[in-house]
Structure formats: C-alpha cells, structure tokens
Amino acid sequence: MIPADELPVSVWVWDLDIDAPTAAALSGWLSPDERQRAAAFATSELQRRWIAARAGMRGILGTVLNVRPNAPVFALGKHGRPYLTSPDCPYSFNLSHSNALAAFAVCDAVVGVDVEQIKALPEGVAGMVFSPPEIAALEAEPETRQAEKFFQFWAAKEAVLKALGTGLTVSGRSFTLDVSQAAAPRLIAADWANEDTQAWRLLAFDPMPGFTGAIAVRTTRPLRLTLKHWVFDL
Numbered sequence: 001m002i003p004a005d006e007l008p009v010s011v012w013v014w015d016l017d018i019d020a021p022t023a024a025a026l027s028g029w030l031s032p033d034e035r036q037r038a039a040a041f042a043t044s045e046l047q048r049r050w051i052a053a054r055a056g057m058r059g060i061l062g063t064v065l066n067v068r069p070n071a072p073v074f075a076l077g078k079h080g081r082p083y084l085t086s087p088d089c090p091y092s093f094n095l096s097h098s099n100a101l102a103a104f105a106v107c108d109a110v111v112g113v114d115v116e117q118i119k120a121l122p123e124g125v126a127g128m129v130f131s132p133p134e135i136a137a138l139e140a141e142p143e144t145r146q147a148e149k150f151f152q153f154w155a156a157k158e159a160v161l162k163a164l165g166t167g168l169t170v171s172g173r174s175f176t177l178d179v180s181q182a183a184a185p186r187l188i189a190a191d192w193a194n195e196d197t198q199a200w201r202l203l204a205f206d207p208m209p210g211f212t213g214a215i216a217v218r219t220t221r222p223l224r225l226t227l228k229h230w231v232f233d234l
C-alpha cells in the first residue's frame with residue numbers, strides 16, 4: 001500500500017527500434033499531422049523511432065484513460081508541451097526520448113521527464129546550461145565520472161524545464177539543483193517569478209544501462225516512482 005502522503009508517479013520506458021511493418025501498423029494510431037511530422041524525418045530509422053515514441057505515448061494514455069490510442073485526447077500548449085484537453089482529467093504527462101529509448105511519465109501533479117544517453121562529456125556545455133554552484137559540484141567529481149554526472153545533472157535540469165513547460169526558452173542557469181544526493185536532486189534556488197522552490201520534488205532513475213533519467217513534479221509530497229516497461233500490443 002502507498003502511504004497516504006506519497007504521490008504516485010508512473011514512468012514507462014520502451015525501445016524505439018521497431019521494424020517497418022510495426023511502424024506501418026502503429027502509424028494508424030497517429031493523427032494525420034503526426035504522420036506528416038514523422039514523414040519529415042530524414043531517415044527511415046528516425047521516422048520509425050518518432051512513430052514508436054508518439055504511438056507509445058498514445059498507447060499509454062489510452063490505457064490510463066481507457067480510450068483508443070488514436071483518440072484525440074491531447075493538444076499542444078505554449079512552447080509545444082502536450083496536455084490533456086479534458087477539464088475533468090487530473091493527469092499531467094510528459095514524454096522524453098534519447099536515441100532508441102523513450103520514457104513517458106504520468107502523475108496527477110505537473111510532471112516533467114527527461115532521459116539522456118550517457119556519452120562523452122560535451123566540451124564547454126556545462127558553462128552554458130548549469131548555474132555556478134552546479135558547475136562547481138560537477139568539477140568536484142572525479143574526472144572519470146564527470147560525463148555520467150553531467151548527463152545525470154542535465155536530465156534533472158531538463159525534467160524541471162519540461163515540467164515548467166518552457167523547455168529551453170528558460171535558461172538552465174536560472175535555477176540551481178542540489179545534486180549531492182544523486183537519487184533525489186533538490187531545487188534549492190530559482191529566479192522565476194511565482195514559483196515556490198519548496199514545492200518541487202525530483203527523482204532520478206536508471207531506465208536502462210548507458211542511459212540516465214529524471215522526473216520533476218510540482219508538489220510538496222514525497223514521490224513514489226514506479227518504473228514499467230511498455231510493450232506494443234498490436
């Protein structure tokens with residue numbers, strides 16, 4: 001049983017590398033606009049991955065809301081954040097993809113999710129996207145761990161920006177996370193108007209080897225994260 005004060009957050013992860021017949025079948029779940037967007041990707045691999053990401057999002061929403069995957073249940077908000085259009089529906093959701101991995105979070109408070117593939121440390125990027133205390137924390141890490149730490153920090157930062165719905169229109173330098181507890185980063189300062197920094201909870205998760213992920217939720221309640229694997233049922 002979930003203790004009464006914990007806020008449940010479900011995160012599904014799945015593999016975006018699907019074959020052409022599966023992509024063709026899943027295209028039937030998408031809207032004409034989405035099919036057009038998929039077709040605009042330069043390679044068939046990128047097209048199939050985008051279809052798998054959007055169809056996964058639609059499939060999970062269909063399961064949660066008990067509707068067909070092609071039901072028109074969401075629209076795009078300011079800065080392109082998808083949201084549920086029904087005023088009766090309490091859920092917030094968010095999608096992220098990195099390489100061939102997707103993650104989708106659902107919660108009944110505002111949620112953002114980000115997954116990142118852990119790669120080589122990108123030269124000079126930390127200074128552009130992290131606040132000075134975060135850069136100091138990153139530099140204090142042993143050199144061998146800095147790439148992994150960079151992507152862990154970045155997933156947590158981007159999860160916050162995606163929960164806010166602004167994405168990168170708000171600078172990563174405008175807020176500071178305390179990442180001394182890697183599993184549960186804390187928002188400790190922000191220069192945004194009308195946002196209570198105490199009213200945020202974050203959790204990190206390991207979606208699969210070689211990747212890192214984080215969720216950010218606008219709540220004062222402790223989070224209870226359940227990680228699940230999404231499988232297409234065609």
Ligand SMILES: CC(C)(COP(=O)(O)OP(=O)(O)OC[C@H]1O[C@@H](n2cnc3c(N)ncnc32)[C@H](O)[C@@H]1OP(=O)(O)O)[C@@H](O)C(=O)NCCC(=O)NCCS
Pocket residue numbers: 053054078079080081082094095096097098113114115158161162163164165166167168169
């Ligand atoms: C949101 C943003 C950080 C995502 O970057 P990304 O590297 O594609 O990251 P992710 O894979 O984690 O997230 C992508 C998903 O987040 C969701 N998303 C899109 N815009 C979002 C926003 N403003 N806030 C939260 N989530 C958003 C979508 O579901 C998107 O999936 P899609 O690309 O398949 O449609 C980036 O797109 C951004 O800064 N957008 C806002 C500004 C902008 O350019 N807007 C133009 C469209 S109006």
